[in-house]
Amino acid sequence: MKQLFTGLVWLVTFRAVAQAPTSNPSPLTVEKIMQDPKSWIGTSPSDVFWSEDSKTIYFNWNPTRAKGDSLYKIALAGDRKPVKVSPADRRNLPNATGSVYNRSRTLKLYEKEGDLFLLDCKPAKNGSPTPRQLTNTVERESSPAFSGDGHKVVFTRGNNLFTITLATGELTQITNFDPNARKTEPKNSEQETWLKQDQLALFDVLRERKAKKDEGEKITKNGQFKRPKQFYTEGRQMLNQKLSPDGRFITFSLVKSAQGAKTAIVPNYVTESGFTEDLTARTKVGAPAASSELYVYDIQQDTIQAVSTKGIPGISDLPDYAKAATTPRPVPDSSLRRGPSAIETVADTTKKAKKPTERSVAISTPIWSEDGKQAVVIVRASDNKDRWIMRLDPATRQLKLLDRQRDEAWIGGYGASTATTGFLADNQTLYFLSEADGYSHLYTVNVVTGEKKQLTKGKFEVQQVQLSNDKNFFYLTTNEVHPGEQHFYRMAVNGGERRRLTTLTGANDVTLSPDETKLAIRYSYSNKPWELFLIANEPVANDRWKAANATQPLQLTHSLTPEFQAYPWRDPALVTIPARDGQTIYGRLYKPAKPNGKAVLFVHGAGYLQNAHKWWSQYFREYMFHNLLADKGYTVLDIDYRASAGYGRDWRTGIYRHMGGKDLTDNIDAAQWLVKTQGVDAKRIGLYGGSYGGFITLMAMFTTPDVFAAGAALRPVTDWAAYNHGYTANILNEPYSDTLAYRRSSPIYFANGLKGHLLICHGMVDVNVHYQDVVRLTQRLIELRKENWEVATYPLEDHAFVEPTSWMDEYKRILKLFEERL
Structure with a gap:
């Protein structure tokens, strides 16, 4: 690996070159610095991703100053010069984000332009592997995932979940959600009921026909072709349908729109039509909000029921500001003219203490362990004063507390979300971010025993978390070197020493290669825009980067215009x-x-x-x-x-x-x-x-x-x-x-x-x-x-x-x- 980067020691001159002024640079003007940045500065690389064999880096770039960015690639085995990707090759590439792997990481699943594709990640004999197109429909297929056993692809089409069996291509619909309200037949009156019974009592033929009809319906209902349970959403929006790894449960959220929420309108005066046209904007703070519920469809029991939020610890807790019954005095216009000193507060003795009521909450899509035995959800209070991490028993729809973060201001920062939360290899230990000690840090909790552990600590922020392929390490982005720097680290999943993997002072936005041997880095410094760099995935000793013989990142792109570089920024x-x-x-x-x-x-x-x-x-x-x-x-x-x-x-x-x-x-x-x-x-x-x-x-x-x-x-x-x-x-x-x-x-x-x-x-x-x-x-x-x-x-x-x-x-x-x- 070291041979790959031999002779790339250039860091000593990098910062100096960035600041070295040219002779007699033209003075800056507002016209110059505010012109189109593509033509004046250049376009930095973005949206970086790797080929599955870890031999090619792809990224969006625009060195030709075209109207739109294009996809480029750099083959590491060649001269490492950026080459524009042809439209034909681009069609066979997955999107930069949104792809999912099977457990063995031999297959990759992704959506592209509303259709689903499957890519074999094993090295191809001749060139890049060609993806297998799984769907080709007018409707949009989205949110693809592998089933727990890896034999099927699960995806969303419309409001419903479907599966495709990879071996046979069989398409199966596994939910039957109807966005309409349930249709109910009008109830017969007492008179109509009596007449029907009388007719059946009088005529043998009518009785025989009804018996045959009932028997046919029974056979159909219990027949070979079992259909999914029909469920009417009653006009509510269906979101986040997900099948459990064991295939027994489907979870989904239903969102009910707020009633009476007025939306602001922004007039657009300069239009192609010559008429003023209204742009729909948003509601204002305090407007009625939408509400949501998480449901569990138990396929085995053929039941659909909501997850109960009763019993969530502190769900009825009032925030401190609401407990202090204060209110501003009425401020007359003359007082407003005097400025901020006009605002006063007094105790409002007319207010009665609010009776505790259960706050509305939003429940995330469940995070499942790979073996399908554990499910965890993140619950947030609508006032954002609380965030609970809870174990979900899908069979009973009951929640059990694993971690509660309460903030009398608001839950925020880099805190726990499904993007920074997941299970370790033991299928019982959950990792997550929390501000429990005042800074965003990494924690684990055993969902069975409740044992909690803080893995990082100090006056710095853990900003991003990624689990290694073998689930033995975390890759972290933190600002522990300095609040104004971002570096990439590797740490064992049980904590301990963090080994820094990036060397350059500034920000290091890392995309790890699929085989985890190389880092593609979007790097920038205070006076140097973002460029693409490459380095081996090797830990940095304390002062190793200062050594003359240290392996240093290789700069792969050069995006800046000569005119921009002429000024000593x-x-x-x-x-x-x-x-x-x-x-x-x-x-x-x-x-x-x-x-x-x-x-x-x-x-x-x-x-x-x-x-x-x-x-x-x-x-x-x-x-x-x-x-x-x-x-x-x-x-x-x-x-x-x-x-x-x-x-x-x-x-x-x-x-x-x-x-x-x-x-x-x-x-x-x-x-x-x-x-x-x-x-x-x-x-x-x-x-x-x-x-x-x-x-x-x-x-x-x-x-x-x-x-x-x-x-x-x-x-x-x-x-x-x-x-x-x-x-x-x-x-x-x-x-x-x-x-x-x-x-x-x-x-x-x-x-x-x-x-x-x-x-x-x-x-x-x-x-x-x-x-x-x-x-x-x-x-x-x-x-x-x-x-x-x-x-x-x-x-x-x-x-x-x-x-x-x-x-x-x-x-x-x-x-x-x-x-x-x-």
Whole structure:
């Protein structure tokens, strides 16, 4: 294996080359950095997957700057040059994701364009193996899986489960779910019943015919061709049908749509038709929600019954905020004009303590052990304060607790899901992720004895989990080296030492080869976009990567344009900043060669996202804009404020019931740190950000107007009561049950505090943060007689802009704001 990578020692020069400036690079302009990234930067490889013989890597790429990406391959046995895959070859390849193996990993099953295919993974004598097409229908076949004995393929078509016997090709329908309501015959009246009985008593022929008919129906019912039990879903949506490995049970979920949930509409003004057209968007937080139930179809007993949620420990527990009967005082318009100090809370003596009721929950598709003897489900409370991992007895439909995670804020992070949960080889030990000790870590629990074990521990996050083919090892992605790095590790399934498999500083997104001997790595560094690398699956000793003779990853793709490489992109310094409550804030600092005393803070979006790290940012346009600002003398700082990802549970939930609280004070503390340590003028600091970053910008400009002289709020949330339920209810609960949280977290209530200059930019067809948010804030600013603000609207842009001209216009306005007002 080492011979495969001989002579690839180049890491010493990699980082240096990435930062080496060329002579006289052309200056950055907004027009340059906001043009189409395909033509200006290049397109990084994505969607990596391997051939079954582990000899070829496939990935999407676009080195020719075409309108769409294409599939490429690199054969490891040849010169390792990327080659475009022909359409004919591409048709015979499985999709990058969604494939499943049989237990021996000799067969691979996948769906492609609505049909099912089976691939023999054994090496072919001549070229690549050709997949066997199992279905070719107008209907879509999906969710393929192997039966427990490996002799059949189980799949979904429409609302029902089917099997195909691999040896014979026999197609069998194993469920008969009818989406309609059950049809019931009208009940005979007393008169009709008497007449029927009288007719049969009078006429021999009628009695004989009825007896023959009844006998025929009996023979048909008990005949050779037994049909699956018919079940009417009564208009409910059928989801996640799954056959148990032993073939006895079928589990499925039924979802009942919410009644009376009003959906927002987003008008689209610039259309091909010339008429205004309405886009269907979403409901708002607090709207009636859909409900779901998990059912078990016992084929042996011919019964279909729901799984009971009664007896789930703590299912009726109220969250702490609901126990504290407080409510905001009514706030008159005159008080709203005074700003945040107008909001007060008092004990609400009129409220009576709520009688505990069983919270609605959602139950996952069961996770089965390979022998079919154990089934586990993940149950989540609708308020997301609880997540239970429970053993399911399908015969009795009873649940038994294995692990409960309770969070008075909300369950989140990298926590337990079916994607990071599974059984070990003993068919009794379940692995899962939990934030039980404050960080996302790996645990196991024996589903029979209940014995629990924590396998990883420390102030870092386990972010991804993969079990080895032989189920003897875990492959983990963690940030234990540094919060701003991601590395790939191997660890025994019973815990112990983690052996690092990646070497390069930054982010390592690993795709393991099927034979687990090689790693295909999408790698990037702070000033170096993603490229594809290859390395052997060999553990790294503590300082082995520093050794001159160490095996280093081989770079397989070179995606960047000469024009992009001509500029000496900065490697921002990763700094730590003390927060007022003693916590540590991580940030990326862009230091100018000739500081002008001005500073700009960038506020990333999404809330739960990490951007102060050592890899290529998803905010690459903003990264380039920060280089442009630094060239002009600005000091630029980008921090991971409270609620950002990668720093554990307490950091993640620091904004519970108060967005614009600690997340905002972190930015204020960062601004003050710039003044104290970087020579920044306290009166010449601006900030900007999009989405959640736009929201923080508004809160900063409205509630701390003496800290920031100018701000650009892009596609901002102005009132959290108008945002979606899935995100907002976790953090602020519901508007009608936790009014205080919404009142103190929504910028629209604090607009009177605006002193500095404010720019607002928003797409008019934004189906995430609706344009209505900005319209309402605009009316508020007009009524408050504010004059130091402006709004720029983009008629054809959704939440994420796509047109280069829109990006250019937006960032020209941001630059103009900072140049004129700072």
